[in-house]
Amino acid sequence: MERHRPFTLLARAYDRIMDDVPYEGWARFVLAVLGGEGYFPRSVLELGVGTGNALAPFLERGLDAEGLDASEAMLQIARSKLPGVRLVRADFRDFDLGRRFDLVYSAFDSLNNLTSPEDLRAAFARARAHLHAGGWLAADLNTPEGLRELGREEVWEEEGVRLVYGYDPASGLGRLEAWVNGEAEVHLERGYTPEEVAVLLEALGFGPVFALTYPDAREPDLLADRFWVFARAPA
Known part of the structure; x- marks a missing residue:
């Protein structure tokens, strides 16, 4: 049996599967947290833009927004939704867009697809290289506990899609x-x-670095299934 690259087949059904994901709520949450730090970004780069749903709330607020993703199939859908927005196929660990942003944003555990700390560090290094001095990274990640819980769910099935x-x-x-x-x-x-x-x-010079749960903005405990990390690039 042929196996396809991740987010190739799934691109066709992705929006249907994720129709209850709080993209607007995440954007509002991130901007509120940054506002509490006295920071109000005007430009944003999304790592793992997917089909474009998580970037749209920033565009609706007037931010200068760009996105990148490793899946051309996902990007094709995003381009149809976000005409005129620069959307680039690239590897999180090795990209150069030739500009800097106020905010680098990554939603819905996109960075968990990097399965070693070395790969995650490489992505953070590229994020830092694309941030203005004093800019912020905001990323949502699954914890080990979160993945264990997902593993217990075992099967999800609906209309030709089986997970x-x-x-x-x-x-x-x-x-x-x-x-x-x-x-x-x-x-x-x-x-x-x-x-x-x-x-x-912190090894890359970010600071402060702190983690919060969505939507209550609390420090994650040992049973948290996911968290948002916020990190400020060196000024």
Whole structure:
């Protein structure tokens, strides 16, 4: 059986699967947290722009926005929704857009697709290189506990789409097998703790670095399934 690259087949059904995701709420939350820090971004780069839904709320607020993603299939859908917006196919770990932004944003555990701390550090380094001095990174990540919980859900199925979740405690990797109209692709994710992420960011010169849960803006506890990390680039 042929297996397709991640987010190739799934692009066709992605918006249907994610129709209850709070894209507007996330954008409002991130901007409110940054506003509490006295920071009001005017430009944003999204890592993992996908089909464009998470970037749209920033465009609606008048921000100068760009996005990148590793999946051309996802980008094709995003381009149809966001005409005139620069959307680039690129690897999070190695990209150069030739400009800087006030905010680098990554929603819905896009960075968990980087399955080693070294790869995540490389992505953070590229984010820093694309931030203005004193700019901010805001990213949403799954924790190991979150991936364990997803693994317990096992199967989701609806209208030609079947998602089979799993978790390997030995490797710490979550696995999603996505079937779309009888064809399959496999996704792997690594969960990260707020402490692991903070160590990587602080080693790159970010600071302050702090983690919050959505939507209550509390410090994540040991049972948190996901968190937002906020990190300020050196001024």
